[in-house]
Amino acid sequence: MPEPSANMEAVNARLPLADGGGLYKLTIKDGKWASVEPQAGPVVSERHAPISAIGPERLGVSREIDLQGRVLLPGFVDVHMHLDKAYSISHVRNRSGTLLEAIENYRSVAPSFSKETIRSRIVKTALQAASFGSATLRSHLDVPIHLGRDIAFRTIEAALEARELVSGFIDIQYFPMYFYEPGIERELSEFASETLRMGIDGVGGAPHLSADPIANIEWAFQLALAFDRPIDLHSDESDDPSVKTIDTYCDHVLQNGYAGKATAGHLCSLSAMDQNEADRLIAKMAEAGVGAVTLPAVNLYLQGRGDKGNVRRGVTRVRELSEAGVPVAAASDNIQDPFHPFGRGDMLQIGLMTAYAAHLAREEDIGHVLRMLTHVPAAIAGLQSYGVAAGNPASFVVIDALSAEELFQELPATRWVYNKSRWIYASELKKQGIDPQWSALAGGSR
Numbered sequence: 001m002p003e004p005s006a007n008m009e010a011v012n013a014r015l016p017l018a019d020g021g022g023l024y025k026l027t028i029k030d031g032k033w034a035s036v037e038p039q040a041g042p043v044v045s046e047r048h049a050p051i052s053a054i055g056p057e058r059l060g061v062s063r064e065i066d067l068q069g070r071v072l073l074p075g076f077v078d079v080h081m082h083l084d085k086a087y088s089i090s091h092v093r094n095r096s097g098t099l100l101e102a103i104e105n106y107r108s109v110a111p112s113f114s115k116e117t118i119r120s121r122i123v124k125t126a127l128q129a130a131s132f133g134s135a136t137l138r139s140h141l142d143v144p145i146h147l148g149r150d151i152a153f154r155t156i157e158a159a160l161e162a163r164e165l166v167s168g169f170i171d172i173q174y175f176p177m178y179f180y181e182p183g184i185e186r187e188l189s190e191f192a193s194e195t196l197r198m199g200i201d202g203v204g205g206a207p208h209l210s211a212d213p214i215a216n217i218e219w220a221f222q223l224a225l226a227f228d229r230p231i232d233l234h235s236d237e238s239d240d241p242s243v244k245t246i247d248t249y250c251d252h253v254l255q256n257g258y259a260g261k262a263t264a265g266h267l268c269s270l271s272a273m274d275q276n277e278a279d280r281l282i283a284k285m286a287e288a289g290v291g292a293v294t295l296p297a298v299n300l301y302l303q304g305r306g307d308k309g310n311v312r313r314g315v316t317r318v319r320e321l322s323e324a325g326v327p328v329a330a331a332s333d334n335i336q337d338p339f340h341p342f343g344r345g346d347m348l349q350i351g352l353m354t355a356y357a358a359h360l361a362r363e364e365d366i367g368h369v370l371r372m373l374t375h376v377p378a379a380i381a382g383l384q385s386y387g388v389a390a391g392n393p394a395s396f397v398v399i400d401a402l403s404a405e406e407l408f409q410e411l412p413a414t415r416w417v418y419n420k421s422r423w424i425y426a427s428e429l430k431k432q433g434i435d436p437q438w439s440a441l442a443g444g445s446r
């Protein structure tokens, strides 16, 4: 039986990413956008119930809704997360605040986390992200095969089970960080191939941390090509300007025709390089068609730890990359774990940090930041039919703000989230969701 809210009409929706950014009348049919029409001005209608006045029992069955000028955005795409590690901070700390201590400390306790623990962390974090308006997540996964097959596989199994549990609310892509070291190629290839056959989406890794970064990148491409999957590598998460695995990464993207299917996260050292070298690499990324993801929250926390005085921000050259034609998304990365003690999976928070860290706060920059949370990561994630346009699946968040700037001025807590042909969450309803399955999953994950 179709959901009652699979068919709906909304007036006075503010679409900051549409031409003109004014008010729109929207219709949804069978869970898809049927029409998106600009209004000449505010519509006064007795028929349409104001969204702020619709209680939990009526939200799911209301067919005509007045958004009262509130901002409506397509569901956020958080394209770089670590769902399996999220909320582990009470078990794993990080005294120095460095990336290396985070890796070491996490590795030392990883064997003690059960599959159930990892699964419930993923479920909790995914639902939390959905409650803030995210519709699609891409998560890297910690799979230290050198510590044992059972440890690596328990994370893969937990991740696949969690994805199934939350599938009525949000979509997840997985890119395990295959830990490459010379000498373990065969074991690693067997493991990685098996995970891709099990339903893992793409190939991840962190070649700058390998003893042989070039061999690591070659290995990742061989695997990706064999399975025809996208690649998403942690790239140069370092303050050291001589760290530039992105150079070799781009070579392979060019050689293998991987434009649009290769993503580089972090790119911190790019900020530390001299201008000529940075210009060369940025131009090469644009030519190769590599997408970039900046993780401002985590890199502001982890990078620059050796600096005094003018501490480097660790955030990549967002504006320069964008101006050169490289698609740049912003994402959460770690949430409340040794890599980052804060965060909550709220893309508005990440947008605000991006605006600060990348100096993207002029009035005209706000739309750019919003695209870094929506359309750009959607393209990086390979999503077809994304956005508020006739024919696309209706997946959106209504936020209690009357302009794009107000989103970052107020970080409004109040949101209404629609996905999968129905309202899946309304924060007005005191964190209960509006679906018994949501409450059961969220309750069981704490």
Ligand SMILES: [Zn+2]
Binding pocket: 080, 081, 082, 140, 234, 265, 333, 334
């Ligand atoms: Zn990461």
